[in-house]
Amino acid sequence: MRRALAGVRSGAVVSRAAVAICAALVLALWCAPSATAHTKLESSAPAAGSTSDSPVAEVTLRFTLPVSLLGDGIVVDGPGGTVAADVAAAEDGLVLVATPSDTLTAGDYTVTWTVAAQDGHPLEGTFGFTVTGTNPGEPSGGTGTPSAGATTTPGKTDSDTGSDSGTEHDMSGMDHDMGHDPSAMEGPATSVAGAVARLGGAAALWGGLVAAGGLAFVAFVLRGRDEVDAPVVLRLARWAGVVILGGLVVRVLAGSVLVAHGDLAAAVSPSAIAGSLTGTTLWDVGLQAAGAVGLAAGARRTLHGSWLAVLGVVLVGAGQVLGGHSNTVEPRWLVVAADVAHLAAAATWLGGVVAMGLLLRARRRDGRDLDAALMGARFSVVAALSVTVVGVAGVVLAVGILDRPEQLWESSWGLLLLVKVGVVGVVGAIGAYNHFQVVPRLTARRRAVVRHAGRSHTAGGMLRRSAGRETTLMVVIVLLTAWLVAASVGH
Numbered sequence: 227m228r229r230a231l232a233g234v235r236s237g238a239v240v241s242r243a244a245v246a247i248c249a250a251l252v253l254a255l256w257c258a259p260s261a262t263a264h265t266k267l268e269s270s271a272p273a274a275g276s277t278s279d280s281p282v283a284e285v286t287l288r289f290t291l292p293v294s295l296l297g298d299g300i301v302v303d304g305p306g307g308t309v310a311a312d313v314a315a316a317e318d319g320l321v322l323v324a325t326p327s328d329t330l331t332a333g334d335y336t337v338t339w340t341v342a343a344q345d346g347h348p349l350e351g352t353f354g355f356t357v358t359g360t361n362p363g364e365p366s367g368g369t370g371t372p373s374a375g376a377t378t379t380p381g382k383t384d385s386d387t388g389s390d391s392g393t394e395h396d397m398s399g400m401d402h403d404m405g406h407d408p409s410a411m412e413g414p415a416t417s418v419a420g421a422v423a424r425l426g427g428a429a430a431l432w433g434g435l436v437a438a439g440g441l442a443f444v445a446f447v448l449r450g451r452d453e454v455d456a457p458v459v460l461r462l463a464r465w466a467g468v469v470i471l472g473g474l475v476v477r478v479l480a481g482s483v484l485v486a487h488g489d490l491a492a493a494v495s496p497s498a499i500a501g502s503l504t505g506t507t508l509w510d511v512g513l514q515a516a517g518a519v520g521l522a523a524g525a526r527r528t529l530h531g532s533w534l535a536v537l538g539v540v541l542v543g544a545g546q547v548l549g550g551h552s553n554t555v556e557p558r559w560l561v562v563a564a565d566v567a568h569l570a571a572a573a574t575w576l577g578g579v580v581a582m583g584l585l586l587r588a589r590r591r592d593g594r595d596l597d598a599a600l601m602g603a604r605f606s607v608v609a610a611l612s613v614t615v616v617g618v619a620g621v622v623l624a625v626g627i628l629d630r631p632e633q634l635w636e637s638s639w640g641l642l643l644l645v646k647v648g649v650v651g652v653v654g655a656i657g658a659y660n661h662f663q664v665v666p667r668l669t670a671r672r673r674a675v676v677r678h679a680g681r682s683h684t685a686g687g688m689l690r691r692s693a694g695r696e697t698t699l700m701v702v703i704v705l706l707t708a709w710l711v712a713a714s715v716g717h
Contacts, residue, residue, distance in 0.1 A: 265291040265343035267351055274353035281329040282357055285311075285337055292319030293341035294504050296348055296485050300324040305333035330357050340485065342504045348485055415488030423480035428708030429473030430514060434542040435704065437466035437521050438570070439577010441539060444529045447578065447604045452597075457527045458588055459581045463535055467521025470542060474515055478502065510549035517541030543569055550711055561626040568619035575612035575657075576700045578605050583693030590690065598689050599668040606661045613654050620647075639713055646706040653699045656692055664688050 271286045272278055285302060295313065300322055302309040311326045322339070338352045440463045444456050482492040482502040492498035503511060517538040524534025547565050555561045582605055589596050624634075624643060634640035668689070 265289060265293060265349065267339070270337070270353065272355040275355065277356040277358060279358045281331050282335075282355075283325070283329045285324040285326075287322045287337075287339055289320055289322075289341070291343065293322070293343060293349070294319060295322070296340040296342050296504060297487070297501065299340060301338045302326060302330070303336045303338070304330060309335075332357055340487075342507065348481075348502075415490060416484060419480045419483035419488060423477050423484055424708050424712050425705075426473045426476030426478075426480060427712055428705050430470045430477065430518075431473075431546065431708050431711075432701070432704045433466040433469035433473060433518070434514070434539070434546060435569075435573040435576045436580050437463040437470070437535070437577065438539045438543065438573035439575065439579075440466070440581045441529065441532070441536060441577075442574045442608075443578045443581040443605070446608050447582075447601055449604065450600070452601050455585050455588070456529065458585060460525045460527065460529070460532055460535070462581060462584060463532075464522055464525035467518040467523075467525070467535075467538065470514060470518035470521070474511055474518070478511060481507075506548050510545045513541045513545030513548065517543075517545065543573075555626040561623065564619040564622035564626070567615055568623060571612040571615035571619065575609055575616065576704075578609060578612075579693050579696045579700065583690060583697055586690035586693065590687075596687070596690065599665075602660070602665045602668050602689050606657075606665045609657050610661060613657065616650070620650075639710060642706055642710060646703060646710065649699055649703050649706070653696050653703070656696055656699075660689060660692055664692065 266289065268288045268290050270288070272282055285300060287300065293315075295315065299313040300311070302311055302324055309326045309328075309330065311324045313322065313324045315322055322341070324337075334354060334356050336352060336354045338350070340348065340350045342348055440459045444459050448456050448459070478499060479493040482495070482498045483490055485502045486492035486498055489498075492502075517540070520534045520538025520541065524532055524536075524538055526532045526535075529536075543566070546569060547562065550565055582601065585601070586596055586598060628634065628640065634644060
């Protein structure tokens with residue numbers, strides 16, 4: 227008993243030290259100047275909401291980072307309907323230019339643009355302008371300034387709206403266009419496609435985390451006579467590969483519908499599917515698919531014989547990092563390192579919880595002794611370290627992605643991030659209770675019995691039920707993470 231109490235006390239000291247280190251790191255990073263670089267619409271010519279008294283020969287969009295066209299790229303609608311125009315990229319993708327077949331004369335015009343950022347995230351926006359001139363003259367546009375002699379009445383500026391461009395929103399509806407509701411331009415099919423694409427991404431992320439964590443569980447936790455259960459966990463990793471493949475298929479098909487603005491035929495159109503796999507998206511999906519195949523085919527009965535599955539986990543992780551916000555945030559080396567550490571630690575934590583719950587359930591079903599003492603003690607140490615890394619790396623990522631602290635409560639992205647942190651905190655509290663209460667009892671007495679609400683439970687049974695609760699909450703965390711990864715930071 228004294229040894230158990232001493233272990234709890236020493237664990238508490240370590241925990242307090244870890245909290246102090248994390249707090250210091252949070253303060254240092256939060257006070258440091260932000261060095262982010264997100265893909266946004268920087269300016270347009272004609273400007274959003276402007277009025278020009280001379281015809282317009284071209285519409286120019288300038289972005290903060292290079293982009294690639296999705297679909298038509300730029301669509302101009304005027305009094306007579308959609309205007310025929312040629313769309314081309316310039317300055318290595320920083321600028322997109324739409325050149326109408328006929329100059330734009332008197333009338334109200336709406337510009338809708340659809341592009342992919344360097345990290346593969348689809349971005350979409352809309353803005354309007356008015357032309358009052360009817361006689362051909364020196365056109366405006368092209369340089370971001372009106373033509374000579376033209377009178378332009380500007381619309382709201384970036385400072386008026388408090389956003390970076392005032393005209394941009396992610397295809398998920400994250401950013402808002404000067405009071406314009408992005409959902410108004412999206413049909414039900416587009417909204418459903420966006421939700422389904424995120425669910426597919428969440429399934430692929432869940433499969434990758436479970437597979438990687440399961441392999442780590444076999445390597446670090448299953449020792450001695452517990453090694454007999456390694457095939458059960460490796461079988462879990464094999465099925466996780468199938469889940470990844472299924473999630474990727476759903477994500478790609480729904481993504482093609484999303485890029486095609488709700489056209490369901492795009493889901494079965496090879497050209498539309500190929501068009502949706504632009505930027506780094508092709509590498510992101512390709513690496514994850516290759517890794518999933520490695521997992522499904524390479525997970526054997528022993529970890530030594532599952533080298534192909536280990537390689538598959540590395541490929542899946544590389545694909546996940548490629549598809550994240552770390553591709554457009556500086557300093558890139560720090561953010562990518564934090565992204566890799568965050569993903570690896572989260573996988574070790576989540577996959578370990580799922581693997582332990584699966585093993586305890588299988589032992590109970592087979593009528594075996596749960597014998598969770600050593601397994602629980604080993605995983606408790608691994609989980610504690612993983613939680614610390616997840617917290618530190620998560621802070622680095624948040625500070626890198628957010629332009630300013632206020633975005634945590636001013637944007638949908640920030641609010642969802644806070645919700646995710648709250649759920650992670652609940653899971654961490656459950657893990658802390660297991661570490662400081664349940665595991666010491668298991669270690670002290672292999673069949674320790676505790677009384678709760680008048681009923682008798684073994685400590686091993688408590689650990690099994692706790693793993694089930696943690697798994698449920700982690701499903702919520704993965705769904706939130708998939709939404710955050712797929713969306714741009716709102717303003």
